[in-house]
Each structure stands twice: as structure tokens, then as C-alpha cells.
Amino acid sequence: MLTELSAKKRAQELRKQLSEWSHQYYVMDQPTVEDVVYDKAYQELVGLEKKFPKIIVDDSPTQRVGGQVLSGFNKLNHVLPMLSLGDVFSKEELTEFDQRLHKTINDEFAYNCELKIDGLAISLVYENGLFVQGSTRGNGVVGEDITENLKTIKAIPLRLTEPVSIEVRGECYMPKRAFVELNAKREAEGKTVFANPRNAAAGSLRQLDTAITARRHLSTFIYYLMNPEKLGINKQSEALRKMSEWGFRINTESRVANTMADVDAYIDEYQEKRITLPYDIDGIVLKADPFSVQRIVGNTVKVPRWAIAYKFPPDEQETVVRQIEWTV
Numbered sequence: 001m002l003t004e005l006s007a008k009k010r011a012q013e014l015r016k017q018l019s020e021w022s023h024q025y026y027v028m029d030q031p032t033v034e035d036v037v038y039d040k041a042y043q044e045l046v047g048l049e050k051k052f053p054k055i056i057v058d059d060s061p062t063q064r065v066g067g068q069v070l071s072g073f074n075k076l077n078h079v080l081p082m083l084s085l086g087d088v089f090s091k092e093e094l095t096e097f098d099q100r101l102h103k104t105i106n107d108e109f110a111y112n113c114e115l116k117i118d119g120l121a122i123s124l125v126y127e128n129g130l131f132v133q134g135s136t137r138g139n140g141v142v143g144e145d146i147t148e149n150l151k152t153i154k155a156i157p158l159r160l161t162e163p164v165s166i167e168v169r170g171e172c173y174m175p176k177r178a179f180v181e182l183n184a185k186r187e188a189e190g191k192t193v194f195a196n197p198r199n200a201a202a203g204s205l206r207q208l209d210t211a212i213t214a215r216r217h218l219s220t221f222i223y224y225l226m227n228p229e230k231l232g233i234n235k236q237s238e239a240l241r242k243m244s245e246w247g248f249r250i251n252t253e254s255r256v257a258n259t260m261a262d263v264d265a266y267i268d269e270y271q272e273k274r275i276t277l278p279y280d281i282d283g284i285v286l287k288a289d290p291f292s293v294q295r296i297v298g299n300t301v302k303v304p305r306w307a308i309a310y311k312f313p314p315d316e317q318e319t320v321v322r323q324i325e326w327t328v
């Protein structure tokens with residue numbers, strides 16, 4: 001005999017199992033069960049919550065797709081401005097960036113090298129481990145509250161592994177494969193196609209119908225933890241590891257570089273690998289790894305002084321392919 005109490009207990013077991021499977025599949029890219037196994041457990045949970053609505057909790061996976069159509073997005077002020085990155089387009093300019101930093105910082109320090117994901121910047125706020133708000137960069141000071149749409153993205157945890165109250169920032173992107181399939185579908189339906197995965201991700205996040213966002217296979221790479229030193233974290237490379245432990249999807253290609261020669265090698269390696277990655281990148285991001293260095297040099301009104309984006313030259317072969325398509 002199914003009582004509310006036994007339903008509540010079973011629902012908790014199912015949520016825990018579904019969350020583990022979801023983390024393995026969407027955050028770690030290492031699915032451990034077939035979709036049919038996941039779907040069966042998910043449908044059982046949906047059935048229990050339908051029968052006993054009082055057992056529903058905010059971080060149940062069934063709450064990701066609210067299915068509501070929003071009338072618009074509220075504006076919100078970022079606690080700290082979401083700055084952009086300064087860009088350089090040559091290794092010489094990168095050396096100048098390094099030399100400028102060493103004018104202010106006397107001791108040696110390492111850089112954290114990261115791929116520059118070509119998506120759109122988002123900010124995620126958690127209270128006691130629960131996802132409570134998500135937003136776009138907007139103009140850097142005022143962003144749009146897109147919490148309901150971000151909840152549909154399975155790479156974004158609804159509950160962290162520790163009850164921490166933090167704000168993190170990262171890139172929301174559409175994988176290349178999802179982009180190609182979306183455009184093929186739109187073309188077949190006589191709709192306009194998106195020019196690139198970044199525009200497709202932006203368009204998908206700005207959907208007022210959250211059920212549409214939920215179908216767009218968006219994902220994230222989180223790269224920034226606000227006030228890390230208050231949490232006893234002293235380096236960017238440590239912050240990335242900690243955010244991964246909390247349950248965030250972190251890009252695994254980042255690397256600590258102790259010399260500019262190592263930075264050059266990282267750039268050359270990923271300029272080669274770029275075309276094989278399942279997501280678009282438009283360069284690499286170089287960051288002073290110690291937060292003490294970041295704190296000393298600080299930010300200008302627009303950009304951090306402790307980070308720089310090295311942009312890859314436009315990818316000739318892609319351009320050529322596009323031209324061939326165009327002439328045909």
C-alpha cells in the first residue's frame with residue numbers, strides 16, 4: 001500500500017539516483033546507464049509526485065522544465081560587474097601583457113591557461129547549495145534574470161555537493177553537433193538558420209518558452225568563482241578543481257603554465273586541436289593563477305588586468321568551406 005510517507009522515501013531515493021546519473025552524463029560526459037534506464041526511473045518519480053504533490057521539492061529533476069511561457073525577463077544588478085576580457089591577436093602582444101604584469105609583480109607566478117569557449121557569459125547564484133538565480137551578462141552591470149531557462153540545462157546542478165552560498169560565472173554554449181542538427185531541422189521547416197553556435201545559444205537562452213530552451217541541448221563550462229579567498233581558495237587552478245567537486249561542469253583542457261614558452265605551446269596545441277573539439281572556441285584565456293596577483297593588479301572599468309584573451313586568427317579552412325558553399 002503506497003502511503004505519502006513511503007512515496008516521499010521512494011522519491012528521495014529516485015532523486016538521488018537520477019542526480020548521480022545526470023551528473024555522470026551531462027557534467028562528466030561519462031554516461032553509466034542507458035537512457036531507457038534513466039527514463040524509467042524519471043517516469044516513476046513523475047508518477048509519485050503527481051500522486052502526492054506535497055512531496056515535490058525545488059531541486060527535483062522534474063522541476064527543471066517548468067513548461068511555463070514567460071512574459072519577459074526581469075533585469076537584475078550584478079553583485080560585482082561582469083567584465084569582458086581584453087583581446088590580443090598576436091604572441092608579441094601576449095608577451096607585452098606578461099611584461100606589463102611583471103612591472104607590477106616582482107616575484108614569479110604561474111598562469112592558468114584556459115580555452116576561450118565561444119558562447120555567452122552567465123552568472124549562477126547558489127544559497128546553501130541550492131541554485132536560486134541565473135542571469136546573462138547584459139551590459140556588465142545590469143543583466144537579465146533567466147533562471148527558469150538555465151534550470152532546464154542539465155549541466156547546471158540544482159543542488160551542489162556542499163551547502164555553500166556562492167556565485168559562479170561561466171559560458172553557456174551549444175555543442176557543434178546540436179547546432180548542426182538544429183539548423184538542419186530549421187531549414188527543413190523553412191525557418192531561418194543560426195549563423196553560428198554562439199548565436200544559437202543566445203537565441204535559445206532568450207526563449208520565453210522554457211520548454212523550447214529545454215530542447216536545445218545547451219551546456220556550460222564554469223570558469224569563475226566570486227570571492228574565492230574568503231573560501232580559502234588561493235589560485236584559479238584550485239578554484240576550477242573545487243567547482244568541479246561541487247558539481248559544476250568544468251572544461252578539462254585548462255593547464256597551469258610556468259613560462260611563456262609553455263603558454264605558446266598551449267596556444268599551438270589548441271590551434272591544431274580546435275577543429276576537433278565538440279564545441280566552438282575562438283582563442284585561449286590567460287589568467288594569473290594566484291589570486292594574490294589578481295588582487296594586486298585588479299581591474300580597469302572594462303577589463304581585468306590579470307587576464308587576457310588571445311584570439312585565434314579566423315580559421316582559413318572554415319572560411320574556404322563557407323565560400324565554396326556560397327559559390328555553389
Ligand SMILES: NC(=O)c1cc2c(=O)c3cc(F)ccc3oc2nc1N
Pocket residue numbers: 082083084085114115116117118119121171223224285303304307
Ligand atoms: N569564454 C571563456 O571561455 C572564458 C571567458 C572569461 C571571461 O569572460 C572573463 C571575464 C572576466 F572579467 C574575468 C575572467 C574571465 O574569465 C573567462 N574565462 C573563460 N574561460
